[in-house]
Amino acid sequence: MTTPVYAVTGASGRLGRLAVEQLTANGVSPSDIVALVRTPAKAVSLAASGVQVRQADYSRPASLPAALSGVNRLLLVSGSEIGRLVPQHTNVIKAAKNAGVSRIAYTSMLNADHSTSPLAGEHRETERVLSEAAVPHTVLRNGYYTEGYPDHLGEYLAAGEITGAAGHGRMSTATRQDYATAAAAALLSDEPGNRTHELGGPAYDVTELAQIITDVTRTKVTYRDLPPDEYAAVLQRSGTDEATAHFVAALDVAVARGDLETSNTDLADLLGRPATRPADVVHAAYDLVKVTSRTAVIGLIGAGRIGGTLAGLAVDAGYHLILSNNRGPATLSDLAARLGPTARTAAPTDAAEAGDLVIVAVPFSAYREIPTEQLVGKVVLDATNYMPDRDGHIAELDNDSATSSQLLQAHLAGSHVVKAFNTVFFEHLLVLARPHGAADRSSLAIAGDDQLAKKPRAPSSTPSDTTPTTSACSAKAGASRLAPPRTRTVPPDPSTTRSRLRRSTSLICSCTPGTTAKTELPRILANYRPPGWACRGDGRTPRSNRLSITRLGRGVSGHRRTGRGGRTGR
Numbered sequence: 001m002t003t004p005v006y007a008v009t010g011a012s013g014r015l016g017r018l019a020v021e022q023l024t025a026n027g028v029s030p031s032d033i034v035a036l037v038r039t040p041a042k043a044v045s046l047a048a049s050g051v052q053v054r055q056a057d058y059s060r061p062a063s064l065p066a067a068l069s070g071v072n073r074l075l076l077v078s079g080s081e082i083g084r085l086v087p088q089h090t091n092v093i094k095a096a097k098n099a100g101v102s103r104i105a106y107t108s109m110l111n112a113d114h115s116t117s118p119l120a121g122e123h124r125e126t127e128r129v130l131s132e133a134a135v136p137h138t139v140l141r142n143g144y145y146t147e148g149y150p151d152h153l154g155e156y157l158a159a160g161e162i163t164g165a166a167g168h169g170r171m172s173t174a175t176r177q178d179y180a181t182a183a184a185a186a187l188l189s190d191e192p193g194n195r196t197h198e199l200g201g202p203a204y205d206v207t208e209l210a211q212i213i214t215d216v217t218r219t220k221v222t223y224r225d226l227p228p229d230e231y232a233a234v235l236q237r238s239g240t241d242e243a244t245a246h247f248v249a250a251l252d253v254a255v256a257r258g259d260l261e262t263s264n265t266d267l268a269d270l271l272g273r274p275a276t277r278p279a280d281v282v283h284a285a286y287d288l289v290k291v292t293s294r295t296a297v298i299g300l301i302g303a304g305r306i307g308g309t310l311a312g313l314a315v316d317a318g319y320h321l322i323l324s325n326n327r328g329p330a331t332l333s334d335l336a337a338r339l340g341p342t343a344r345t346a347a348p349t350d351a352a353e354a355g356d357l358v359i360v361a362v363p364f365s366a367y368r369e370i371p372t373e374q375l376v377g378k379v380v381l382d383a384t385n386y387m388p389d390r391d392g393h394i395a396e397l398d399n400d401s402a403t404s405s406q407l408l409q410a411h412l413a414g415s416h417v418v419k420a421f422n423t424v425f426f427e428h429l430l431v432l433a434r435p436h437g438a439a440d441r442s443s444l445a446i447a448g449d450d451q452l453a454k455k456p457r458a459p460s461s462t463p464s465d466t467t468p469t470t471s472a473c474s475a476k477a478g479a480s481r482l483a484p485p486r487t488r489t490v491p492p493d494p495s496t497t498r499s500r501l502r503r504s505t506s507l508i509c510s511c512t513p514g515t516t517a518k519t520e521l522p523r524i525l526a527n528y529r530p531p532g533w534a535c536r537g538d539g540r541t542p543r544s545n546r547l548s549i550t551r552l553g554r555g556v557s558g559h560r561r562t563g564r565g566g567r568t569g570r
């Protein structure tokens with residue numbers, strides 16, 4: 001039997017992307033997965049992961065035959081254009097049938113057959129089209145996303161209440177990750193015939209959710225239930241147009257009627273575990289609210305070149321900063337003084353305890369010394385690099401059985417580790433920021449296995465046109481939003497780096513991933529070498545990514561940091 005080819009529509013969306021990841025996590029080869037996307041530009045990382053990316057627009061039937069060619073099993077993720085879903089889904093179902101797809105799994109809505117929700121009709125109708133197409137199918141009747149309310153956590157904390165018209169209606173929700181895991185399991189199942197799954201976790205109402213929020217955040221939040229018309233009026237007063245306000249109120253009325261509740265265990269059965277608890281989702285949302293808050297405290301463990309540079313950027317961006325290292329607070333007092341009143345020094349345990357977000361920027365050899373208990377539940381940005389010459393050899397890293405971030409995550413069980421700011425020349429953090437739309441704008445790579453830490457978040461304020469590069473990557477992963485949108489003057493070109501070099505005697509930089517000092521040397525020389533400087537690749541070991549740049553005629557021991565944490569001249 002040939003290997004089935006699996007296709008997922010809406011693969012550039014949040015649910016579809018997770019479903020693709022789940023298929024590969026279950027052992028499906030990326031080359032046997034087709035990611036169907038309306039906008040291929042949004043699927044660059046999917047393509048990089050080895051899955052086949054094909055363009056498919058539900059509204060353009062002509063785009064579908066080629067997209068579905070050779071596909072055996074299809075996950076049809078419902079579209080997002082309410083009011084247009086039935087013709088769109090019908091196009092996909094017809095094209096799938098014509099392409100010989102052997103099973104279609106469709107993400108419908110909980111209790112779609114009898115729900116009074118204004119969203120249910122289009123799902124009910126799609127299910128009918130699916131039945132009539134006579135292609136074996138699996139209907140995944142998803143409840144609301146557990147993230148739905150916590151996505152607005154910041155607003156609830158500010159208002160002290162959640163307002164709505166859901167009454168005591170209970171909702172059986174699950175996270176996108178849960179639904180994606182269940183969808184992948186259903187798609188992989190070889191069970192014949194048609195199946196309908198009612199999917200949701202243990203039910204709760206909004207009053208209970210408000211109590212969970214209160215418990216997690218230690219901020220009192222209550223639920224204020226209003227008659228639907230009054231709720232619609234409140235929404236209108238806050239800027240929602242009349243039609244949308246009544247639509248949203250009607251969604252709550254359906255919740256009040258119990259249309260979003262199920263006692264079915266289909267979800268846990270497909271997952272092989274209980275659904276993610278709402279409290280865990282609120283915890284993660286609260287971590288992110290703290291991270292994105294303009295008054296958030298950043299704890300810095302390690303304040304060398306990367307740490308010191310990030311310290312300056314963080315203070316510029318309006319954060320409070322706690323600096324720490326293993327040599328004691330006194331050694332950082334000069335840096336703290338230069339950074340100003342929003343920076344202070346402390347021991348690493350205090351920086352970990354007080355930081356809403358903590359950056360680890362120490363030599364990797366010291367990772368086991370990072371405090372653990374104080375970091376539970378927090379997002380930890382891992383800026384470490386493994387340099388065997390400096391750190392000594394670590395067997396798991398030398399034999400590629402683990403990555404440095406995996407070792408740090410294992411050490412920091414209970415934290416959300418995201419790799420960021422590593423393998424970057426520290427000066428680049430300052431000089432390569434470019435305005436949105438600039439042709440030479442670069443990205444700062446981040447990575448992580450923790451889904452909650454990577455969860456995207458809307459910016460807490462309007463992005464400016466001069467968002468620094470560090471924010472360019474944070475748009476993809478709210479958890480790493482170190483620098484919130486804020487207008488800042490950014491040096492225009494590498495000449496700034498050259499002027500910095502003129503004031504220093506030596507710099508050490510790390511090369512970009514996949515390169516070594518040897519391969520990077522010509523580029524660094526071409527771009528940054530001012531007269532009188534030599535670059536010496538630390539090419540003693542072939543894997544070294546360390547490069548030293550030394551002023552001719554002076555020893556490296558004469559290294560001098562530029563003023564104010566290396567941030568002068570801007």
Ligand SMILES: NC(=O)c1ccc[n+]([C@@H]2O[C@H](COP(=O)([O-])OP(=O)(O)OC[C@H]3O[C@@H](n4cnc5c(N)ncnc54)[C@H](OP(=O)(O)O)[C@@H]3O)[C@@H](O)[C@H]2O)c1
Pocket residue numbers: 010011012013014015016037038039042056057058059077078079080081088107142143144145148176
């Ligand atoms: N259970 C719930 O609580 C809940 C809540 C909200 C939504 N939903 C439903 O679940 C679906 C998936 O959720 P999600 O979180 O993944 O939403 P999402 O992140 O907004 O993703 C929606 C995906 O659908 C794609 N899409 C929309 N119209 C399309 C079209 N005409 N042709 C091809 N692709 C199209 C989008 O493509 P582009 O990237 O090109 O726009 C995007 O990839 C939503 O679309 C919605 O129907 C469920």
